Amino acid sequence: MFDISTQAVQIVSIVISVLSLGVAAWLYKWVKSQPSSNARIAEIGKYIQQGANTFLKREYLILARFTGIAAILILILLPKPIWTTGNISENVFMAISYIFGTVLSALAGKIGIQVATIANIKAAEAATKGVKPSFMAGFRGGAVMGMAVVGSSLLGVTLVLMLIGDASAVLGFSFGASSLALFAKAGGGIFTKTADISADLVGKVELGMEEDDPRNPAVIADNVGDNVGDVAGMGADLFDSNVASMSAALVMATTLGGLTGKNVIMVFVYAAIGLLSSIIGVATARIGEKGDPSRALNSSTYVTTGIYAVLTALATYLFGLEWRIWGATAIGLIVGTIIGITSDYFTNDTKPIVHAVADASKSGPAFTILSGFSYGLLSALPSLVGIAVTALLAYNICDPLGTGYGMFGISMSALGMLSIVGMIISNDAYGPIVDNARGLAEMGGLGEKVIAITDDLDSAGNTVKAVTKGFAISAAGLTVIALLGAFMSEVNTAAKELGIQGVANFDIMNPTVFFGLIIGISIPAVFSAMLMLGVNKNAQRMVAEIHRQWETIPGLKEGKKDVKPDYDKCIDIATTGSLQELIPAGVIAILSTIVVGFIGGVSAIGGFLTGNIASGLLLALLMSNAGGLWDNSKKYVEAGNCGGKGSPAHKAAVVGDTVGDPFKDTAGPSLNTQITVVSLVSSLLSTLFLLYSIF
Template sequence: MDISTALILAIVVSLLSFGVAAYFYIWVKKQPSSNKTVHMVGELIQKGASTFLRREYALLARFAGVIAILILLFLPQPIWSGDFKDNIAMAVSYIFGTALSALAGKIGITIATIANMKAAEAATKGIKPSFLAGFRGGAVMGMAVVGSSLLGVSLVYAITRDASAMLGFSFGASSLALFAKAGGGIYTKTADVSADLVGKVELGIPEDDPRNPAVIADNVGDNVGDVAGMGADLFDSNVASMVAALVMAITLDKGAGNFTMMVFVYAALGLLASSIGVITARMGKSGDPSNALNMSTYVTTALYAGATALVTWIFKFEWRIWGAMIAGLLVGTIIGIASDYFTNDNKKPVHYVAKASESGPAFTILSGVSYGFLSVLPALAGIAVSALVAYNLTAQLNPGNPVYGMFGISMAAVGMLSIVGMIISNDAYGPIVDNARGLVEMGNLGDKALEITDSLDSAGNTVKAVTKGFAIGAAGLTIIALLGTFMSEVNVAASERGLAGIENFDILNPTVFFGLLVGAAIPAVFSAMLMLGVDRNAQRMVGEIHRQFNEIPGLKEGKEDAMPEYDKCIDIATTGALKELIPAGLMAIAATIVVGFVGGVNAVGGFLAGNIISGLLLALFMSNSGGLWDNAKKYVEAGNHGGKGSNAHKSAVVGDTVGDPFKDTAGPSINTQVTVVSLVSSIMATLFLTIKIFG
């Protein structure tokens, strides 16, 4: 096999995944839906989500246009001092990356707002058809997103064969994902927090009661945050892992193409395994949706491990690189199991937090925070072990060249993200069945259907926590690999200019330590800015909900002619999210550039190391503690510890409200922030090497 054959394989498998996505899309659309209320509310959700996405993308298109011009003028080096074709290639690749990332979000929104209605009505027939409608809706997004990422990277490499162009493509995907995830997260948690505080805590009405003016905005938020935002996020992670590996592979290959070929072959086999996994996914006799989702993931993992081992043996690929990749794959599974333990409502941590809620919200918060911090260790230890194993396995290929070891870490990231098609399918399933549960309640489809969608929703919450942990873990390995990419880009630029390169970053060097401290602080500031955005926006929406309940006659009592003004809450969430989404991302990018021009490449190395460690810790903590509080609330609502309306329930709702911006706004946005600053560092490596105040 040669590099051309590997590229053809990657492109063919990408197109095959689009075929699977199209089949599922048609299958979901054909499912029956006849309830007029479900259809009406479903259309309101669809319209609200599409409106937000259109306004968000219009804003981000202007931002991307400005960045593309700056790239054209200054990167990889000023256009007047280098080869202008390199600048054009990077700028065009950047735009291509943003376009595909935006497309990932659009595909997700389109199918999710159809599948939620189908899953709701299927619940009247039983749990299996409802599960299948939700899962296959998610699988459309999974197949389309990963197919787009593999196809995009393959085309950019095939056309340019240039590392800078691929970094530009990855930066385009990452920058749009950063703002899409932040904007969607602020929108969804503005509506969710407001609806819960006024509806559940103050008035004691059900979660998806149509009297609540924020209920449609809440359902819209599930789509723009957990579907469009997470789709762009995992598109970004998948692209970044492949690009990090390819940039180092190009350096190591020196024209031979062996390492580059392996990246494409292994990535294509991962998408193929995910395609088979989603096609064969079914709910077993137990009728447990969590088991069905987990089993499909394990089957896909086993298929991938077996297929890559077979290909490695047949084509005599390097077994050490296969071992590094499998180390990443296994750690991804371990992170998923750890996240499941701390967030699943069948496990002790959720039961303990639910029990603590009987004593008041302070104990809900204390216990949830404690378990959230405990959950960080298995994931971080797993990332550390996989990076250590991968580095030492591949470093032996050439002990004198540290790039081999860093390439091994990048292949561990490729391995962890190899089954990302299945992971996205599982993740998108969560908000689809969450919406379906609301539609069942608003459409009065019966207690049995509500019980079924509650069960599906609970599994969706656990799976979302698992996939968020997986995404964060994969980002961790990817960012470590991107640190190697940054070193590689610096050394290439240094060699061209007759300057000394870098082999490591000494934390006793004051310039490196300066960068380390600043980098460690950025994720905390970034998180605070996003959560303050949710806080400001939610306070405005709570005021609007109070106004409607006070001014619309009969609304509180549920009279038929009293209709809430849903569009007012949708507009507050949309306007506020668009206002708040840019500053936090710009702050992180600006901090990277300032550190680079102050301390040069050594300060940036420290900055990235601090950003990685701090970012991973905070992201894992917030994701898991938020998922834990959410399922503790649902465990109480299932009738435990006093059930709905009890003191434990009110405390659990407060915990869930605190956890909402943790798990759906700040937590999952941090891993994208870390990826973005790493890519900014790599594409600006030449400038940081030559223009600096200290270092």
């Protein structure tokens, strides 16, 4: 047994974070050094890079204004209204922590775009040499994102707690990460699906084109969208989830045993080991010359999971940590893996459910939608049961340790589920990189053999993306249950200082709690509708623009040499529309929380969060899995099954994929960020809700 201090474990966390950032830098240099000499691919790759960076710059300028306004409000109101506190420094530190969180989250997105728009070119050209080099270029490009995001999130949380010494400031840092992630994921999701739907509907359904035919004016915008939605948006999203899980655990850990107690040590030890395990997992990822990309991605995830389980058990023994809490963490890790496997069953194009939806497509698009939506609903059950069982087991394993330890156990199970998030992000970012590589291979005229290789890599990316989204949503579910516990901790701490009654639980028979519950259930549906309507409106504008170009640019339809569509116009439509739509949905989610809090106080917020969590998780899982299922059903038909390309089944499957696009890449993955944001807003404003409410 060895004694370890909080300061020592925080220093080790910083060292591992810096190591992770060093690995990211090495991987970036490796990807950049891979050969690329095709002038046409370089030209198209530059279009994609410029479009992605232009969108990100315009999005971040809008979000910088939002951040500035929010920081001023935080300075005035949090953790206590400035006119009621004699210590203004707490408010200053909270505002600085918030800004720091937004900056690191934005940086995560920027790093992802930077590497993805290089890795796509390298992966496309590497495919001329076979599956292995192309896979390695795509995976290592994604791993840059994984290492950078998790390294910076652990570094940020550690520095905030070390320098400020207040777990509430960590909540401020987490809110900064979450609020930026909410808008980045929503904006990127609207952009990418606007372009994807438009390109598919006009190119494939109307004109019978191939997926990435360079005559299609929306094709570059589609490739840009893969980067701003699935790379920058998902990077910010998982950065937020990782920070939120650590924040919830740290708030409860400090409530139970202070800033220097064993509980805080456990949070940092397990989080640091998670990052170290991901570094080892990324370093050992390999594929044979004729290997299966899906198997390679999944096996590296399982290796990382095994390493984490062994190292955390060893650390628990060596440092004399609590085995019950290790048990809660291990349950989160195991159930996360099981949830990933069930998501794979519903979305993998080698499994029977995808085949069933493809077969239903032979009878027309109505049957594609009905079957896919139904299986999407069914797919939510295993994940929701997994979350429920994890929460129940973690609570009961840790509850005998004393009051408050049950909820702390749930927060540690969320930390366990997200412990290998470095590997999860690496797998997730791989998807859009190889998707872009497939488009570049077709537009660069690299031939059918190369396109077939990139198709295989893309199919593996789609399957793994469905798994990682299920994993991320489930982890967010546990995290927000833990944040509900953090909210109660914050309320009771504030109530004690104010000398008033705290809360022990939220009784749904209480009309105030029930009021909050019903409103909370409705918000994820409203939020999803606003995002998908944004995609709908924007896609209609782009479809009209594609038709205009086909009718007015001579020689475009025939594919005459040197005749190019106006790609920039479609990129501009996607950018302008998504930036107009991204703020309202996020603001509605935040404002509804504040309104409910000032009407019904902390009891109403308890009900609101409970409803929001339950409704948000169901919708997020339904939409992510149904979308992945429709996408891979389309790919299964395109591989020559159920009539193949151009058949009625293919046209129906494309319609299904079009409906699934905003499900899986706009609303679905944005919902887990939405439920995290409202939970953090509730915790941060808990004192105000205690002091000022109508009922």
